[in-house]
Amino acid sequence: MHVSRFSISVEKELLDKLDDITTGLNFPNRSRTIRHLIQKASVQKSHAENKVMAGAVILIYNHHQRDLQAHSTDIQHQFHHLILSVQHVHLDHNNCLETIAVKGKADELDKxxxxxxxxxxxxxxxxAITGSL
Structure with missing residues (x-):
């Protein structure tokens, strides 16, 4: 990967905010933080433009809830063309975590x-949207 260097001018308050983000996210430097923020903005733009994207639907639920599994399965069958895989994890006696890997147009993933x-x-x-394809 070729890296280009450039300089920018920002107000002290904005630079302090950038440093807070860098520290908060444990990035080693401002450059890594700026790369992250640019990627994040790019993903948001792709989402707004309804591009084909990849991501995951993450759910936590009580598996004792009546008919929840059946309703969830029905919905997943309606959207089968978007679903790549499903992982189901038992967190404790009552609670489950489900991660559904998805790929498709942003508006369909939202639905x-x-x-x-x-x-x-x-x-x-x-x-959680990871990016456009």
């Missing part, structure tokens, strides 16, 4: 994620 996250019994859910 899938919202359909699952809104199910009764889901304690937490999120869609």
């Amino acid at each position: 899938l994620a919202h359909s699952l996250i809104s199910l009764k019994g889901i304690q937490y859910g999120t869609l």
Whole structure:
């Protein structure tokens, strides 16, 4: 990978914020932080443009919730063309973690994620987008 060097001018307050982010994320230097922020902005732009993206739907739920597994499976079958794999982990006697690897247009991934996250019994859910393809 070829690296280009450039300089920028920013106000002291903004530079302090950059340093706080660098420290908070444990990056070794400002350059790594700026790379991270550019990539993050690029992913957000691709999402807004409804590009084909990859990511994961992450769910935590109580598996004793009546009919939750059946409803979740029905939704996953409706969106089967987006789902690459599903991993189910038992966190304790009551709670499970499910990670659903996905790939597809951003708006379809949003619909899938919202359909699952809104199910009764889901304690937490999120869609983590990793980038456009």
